[in-house]
Amino acid sequence: MIDFPKILMILGGVLLIIGFFMQFIGKLPGDIIFKKGNTTVFFPIVTCIVISIVLSIVMSLIGRFK
Template identity: 50%
Template sequence: MGKILMAIGGLIFLAGAAWTVLDRLGLGRFFGRLPGDIHVVHGNTTFDFPIVTCIVLSIVLSILLNVFFRH
């Protein structure tokens, strides 16, 4: 169980590092700004709900996991 948790943590770290690099290159602005994502600004309050981004990531991850872990 410990090895699995360390692997998951490593993957999360790599995803965060990749996201940071893509954001600095100007390519990370795509995620969270898809058509259908909710962005509300009311006075000093901002609310972001990237529903379409979550759906797209869920579909992509489901496909990748099915491809790599199919028995």
């Protein structure tokens, strides 16, 4: 029961970071958008890289606390 506040603080920090990055998803330079007529194709290359880096950092931090 002592670790519960620590877990809540970590979870809150992770949610804060995710919420911050959710504002920019799909709007980063390097994301490719093709529009032709009624068809739109979206390749979020840079967004995927940023999400991968953030998740790697979060998972490494979670791994250190165990």
